[in-house]
Amino acid sequence: MRFTEVLVDPARQGDSNAHVLFLDQTGQLGGAELCLLDIVSGRACPTDQVLLLQEGPFESALRKRGVCVSTRPLSERAAAVQKSSGVFRAARSLWEMVRHSGAIRDVVCQADLLYANTAKALVVTWLAAVRYRKPFVYHLHDILSADHFSGSNRRLLVFLANRAQHVIANSDSTLDAFVAAGGRRDLVSVVYNGLDAGRYDAAIADTEIHRAAVRNSLGLDQQPVIGLFGRFANWKGQHLAIEALRELPNTHLLLVGDALFGETQYADLLRQTAIRHGVSQRVHFLGFRDDVPAIMQACDLVLHCSTAPEPFGRVIVEAMLSRKLVVASRGGGAAEIVSDRVTGHLFSPGSRADLIAVLKQTFQMAAMDRNQMLERAQNEAKERFDLPGRITEVNCVLKRALSSSRNLWTSGGVAQRRLASHIDALKRIAR
Structure with missing residues (x-):
């Protein structure tokens, strides 16, 4: 025709x-x-x-x-x-x-x-x-x-x-x-x-309910919890987060996501990595979830761990809207979203040593500094995104x-x- x-x-x-x-x-x-x-x-x-x-x-x-x-x-x-x-x-x-x-x-x-x-x-x-x-x-x-x-x-x-x-x-x-x-x-x-900020505001309003529900389902109490959200792919860096957990005693990692586009071998590798590093009891594979705002309320910190420049970084904005501390890989869209030491912390992409240092620094922030950072991040996310x-x-x-x-x-x-x-x-x- x-x-x-x-x-x-x-x-x-x-x-x-x-x-x-x-x-x-x-x-x-x-x-x-x-x-x-x-x-x-x-x-x-x-x-x-x-x-x-x-x-x-x-x-x-x-x-x-x-x-x-x-x-x-x-x-x-x-x-x-x-x-x-x-x-x-x-x-x-x-x-x-x-x-x-x-x-x-x-x-x-x-x-x-x-x-x-x-x-x-x-x-x-x-x-x-x-x-x-x-x-x-x-x-x-x-x-x-x-x-x-x-x-x-x-x-x-x-x-x-x-x-x-x-x-x-x-x-x-x-x-x-x-x-x-x-x-x-x-x-x-x-x-x-x-992003629709209302979804995250609603989750914040019920933060204690969500925090208790998610943590109880995983057998967690007051242990520090890091959340890493997104599909499993080598360049997304989930393996780095698991490796870093060795240097963060008592800290748990929630991996929210799974393999999407034929990356099942990498998903298997993540489980093997957790076993090899002796942290399998502290790594929780939750799969894909449609209640991300609620799960974020159970986290103390949300991690973005890509080893290559991220085109944008939706999960970073979600964390900011959820009033959660953000640690993100420096580069690509992530560096456009996060102002280092102002609305979150950035680390060198692919560097396990730098990631560990920044995670420890973030967990050790004084309460006043932490609350000011969360306020700035939430306000900026609502304004820009x-x-x-x-x-x-x-x-x-x-x-x-x-x-x-x-x-x-x-x-x-x-x-x-x-x-x-x-x-x-x-x-x-x-x-």
Whole structure:
């Protein structure tokens, strides 16, 4: 099929309530998905729709918030491509994604604007945008560096993102890495994640109840408790926290999360590490939980332990909103969130010695200094990362993208139309 679809309705260009189709590659609930969940439910636009390229709990979470969502799973070959995959494997999967761009024609053609929320979704979004003449926005939640992506995947993502109407970066660090990889700075707006402070205020109001319930379930009394929240991955540094526990007698560690994207070997390694260091009785694996605000109330300190720069660091903001002391790895978005010795403490990424020293220093803070730090951190989190403000910023980007798409296919569009015809040919071959 060639380009017979209707273009964006001019009457709706520049309208934040236009029909936006949000695409995400996974059905799991990672940081990018939690961010999208808050954005779409916060926009409360009845014409918005989310399209997932994999089944999973993200779909039910969206439905619980009243969001219109459908799932069109990618083929096994396309779904298996990872950030570190080489060019050959990525090229083979591209054929599957070309085919998939046709399979989602019905939902794409209803939309005024496409919104890619993840890297793999960007590939499908771009293919669909070119084929069906739709403007698109890319929300970049990753630091495009060799720590996370193969060279071929970085080049592909930058090439596609540079053809979006606009790019949203979740931190200045994410923006800087994008530009360093060849991305166009003029396309990018930085929009931090927003969080609903009310959830954390409610948990604080019942702090004694939550603290007792969680600690009693784990057989804990007044022992110091560190909480580390997030999916299990080597670069997230859970192993460092377990190793540090040897130097923190009587201190317990709550690991809230699990393996998400095929990292089961690392999850097994964490359990083995706890046994090897003789701290298995003080490391508690809680799995993924949807009562994070309540669990944070049982912690004395929340730890962020990534060994590579974090694109943003949602859990750090959650801890600040929960009035919990924060120790975070210096670098990436974490260093943008935490002011060292003002709203939390930072340590050198990957350094067990520095981590231990900072943890001991934080636990030894005087009560007055601790309370002042908690107050500053909570106030700053509410001011800088409030959800309504961040949704307003996203809506401004969407308006701008719709307004700039007026001449997308009518002026200077010869090359794109030619490229679209090539995609038509690729799709026929892929059949």
